[in-house]
Amino acid sequence: DALPIYRTVRLSCESPTDIVCVVGFTSVLDVYRCAPPGAVFFDVQSTAGVKITYTNQTVQTHASTSQWPLDSRVQVLVSMGRPSDDVNSDKLKVKYYNKKKDTIGVARAYLTCVVISFEVDTSRNGVVNRNAPQQGSWIWGRDGHGAIVLVNCDRESTKSEPHLFCSCAELADMSRMILTTLGPKAFFQTHKVVLHFTSAEADKVRVYHVEENSPRIRLLRALWEQQFSYEVVCAGTRENTFYVEGLEFPDLGFSGLVSIGVTLLNSASRDVPFIPLFTRDVIFRIAPWIMTPNTLKPLEVFVCSTSDNAIFLKQLQDLVRRANCKLTICPVVENREDRWMQDEMEFGYIEAPYKSFPVVLDSPRNRALDIFPYKKLWGPDFGYVTREPDNPREVNSLDSFGNLEVSPPVKVKGKEYPLGRIVFGGSLPTYSGRRMTKVVRDFLYAQQVQAPIELYADWLAVGHVDEFLSFVPAPTKKGFCLLLASPSTCYELFQEKQKEGHGKAVMFEGLDAEQIPIDEILADQKLMADNKYVQACIDWNRDILKQELELEEQDIIDLPVLFEILKPEMRAVAFFPDVVNMIVLGKLLGVPKPFGPIINGKCCLETKVRSLLEPLGLDCTFINDFTAYHKKLGEVHCGTNVRREPFAFKWWNMVP
Secondary structure, eight states: OOOOOOOOOOOOOOOEEEEETTTTOEEEESTTTTTTTTEEEEEEEEOOTTTEEEOTTTSOOOOOOOOOOOOTTEEEEEESSSSOOOOOOOEEEEEEOTTTTTTTEEEEEEEEEEEEEEEEEOOSEEEEOOOOOTTOOOBBOOOOOOOOEEOOOOOSSOOOEEEEOOOOHHHHHHHEEEEEEETTTTGGGGGEEEEETTTTTHHHHHHHHEEETTTSOOEEEEEBTTTTEEEEEOSSSEEEEEEEOSOOOOOBBOOOOEEEEEEEEOOOSTSSSOOEEEEEEEEEOOOEEEEEOTTOOOOEEEOOOTTHHHHHHHHHHHHHHHOOOOOEEOOOOTTOOOOOOHHEEEEEEETTEEEEEEEEEETTTTTTGGGHHHIIIIBTTBBEEEESSSSSGGGOGGGGGGGGOOOEEEEEETTETOOOEEEEEEEEEOOOOOOOOOOHHHHHHHHOTOEEEEEEEBBBOOOOOOGGGEEEESSSSSSSEEEEEEEHHHHHHHHHHHHTOOOTTTTSSSSSSSSSEEHHHHHOOHHHHHHHHHHHHHHHHHHHHHHHHHGGGEEEEEEEEOOOTTTTTEEESSSSSSSSEEEEEEEEEEEEEOOOOOEEEHHHHHHHHHHHHHGGEEEEEOOOOOOOTTTTOOOOOEEEEEEEOOOOOEEGSSSO
């Protein structure tokens, strides 16, 4: 917390002063301004309930007396430890003395003590903490403190009316805040307690007051976009319960921190405005949106049914059944042949000590699947958020969420990223190519807990990072391996098979596609030049990922993939189904079937992929996506999406 701000109380030798003390807080007695001429010493006397403290005791008192030199270095503090039974029930007086120690003036005061306790869950255990000293600050880490509030982005109530009845489920989405007032009933007839926030917070959070004496849970809108202050009715001893909901996620220009204050006001008479006597703030942080990596347990798989993907769908269903996951199929009447489920949305979640639920981030691509996240997923305990630029023309292929991945947890140069790091593609630093739209990038960076890494993906026609990388669980020190597409590995494999006498074995056997033998692939100089360029682009990203995720070569597995560059854009697409673009369901992998050359009855590309992944305990199922996805410039991962369990690690325990 910040250093305490002491309220200074002016005294008078002409008439008594009324002093209001708040339990737990201290006031400063200004004993100097009202001192009569000739005053040299002073002392303070009070009734038993009043505690007087002197600071800066380097100044010595007069020998054998309680008198203090009238020196500005001496500060007199007054506090009280329990609420008063009656108004002005305690007293104090300051006596002033001249050099001869004669009394030359007396300032008197009447004191009333009240409790103004404003409390939230600062310890992050789901319980409002009574008398916690750190309500007014927010600190990251296991030893940190500070309250958390969720964005109310699921669909349970519009909360548009000033008064509303609320279910327990709706209350469970909000953060509890308790204001307790204790003191003489007559005191609160001349004083007001006001809850408030600033206009900067007005569109970030909303505060509701639980209405007393209602047979059902009834909420009164207290602080909202059009009301920045709210008078709380206090009559002696009373506990007021409030609920806080978030309205906006952290974003550019908004750190996620919001402050809500309570102020005690007094009116000296009806002819003057109320003046503040005491104020206190509580700080909330709005919970960030968190992505889930491939290493977390899969819960539900999403896919589209289209007019031409029956084979793909059947093979995927078999895999999902083995993984013991729920399968949700979006019918063609809803997807309107937009099959790219991964591109449409990204699953994540939000979490506070009192609640957690999944939240889908809807991409700004706005194609035929656009209504699916909003219409079919958004609901009770399932949140929805989207970010779109003001100008729709700014949206490009890199804004689809095949271009948005997250690594498993890593430690980099001693810094821990316990929730992993977001990975997305853009252009080279010196090249004004395509990038993910700024509003989406700003949103991802503002969440703070999964520090993003921007790679180079503009060399691809589609431009998605899932075309050249994936993460899989592995029994290694890091707990995962990075998979990278590797033209070099593919050429080495084909050259090896050619030397073994299999140069006539063909790609795409059994498909309605040109059959291309290994000899012809290796002799194609343009294809080789294309893939040297592609390998250089992937190696650029390899070096970035090695540095930003602190990976060693043994943490990276190169899978055989070839690309070709299309004109006139001069960007790359996969030459055969891209085996890196897979779905990861625990240890079960749904890999695009590459239709490589058949050697000794087996696809040599499948055999190579199995030899690289199955020693890690992974199980490869090759899924035929050739016609329905590959020929349309996508693969298995592009056409599916996975909702996963949240991290066990609590985001507030990290230090960004």
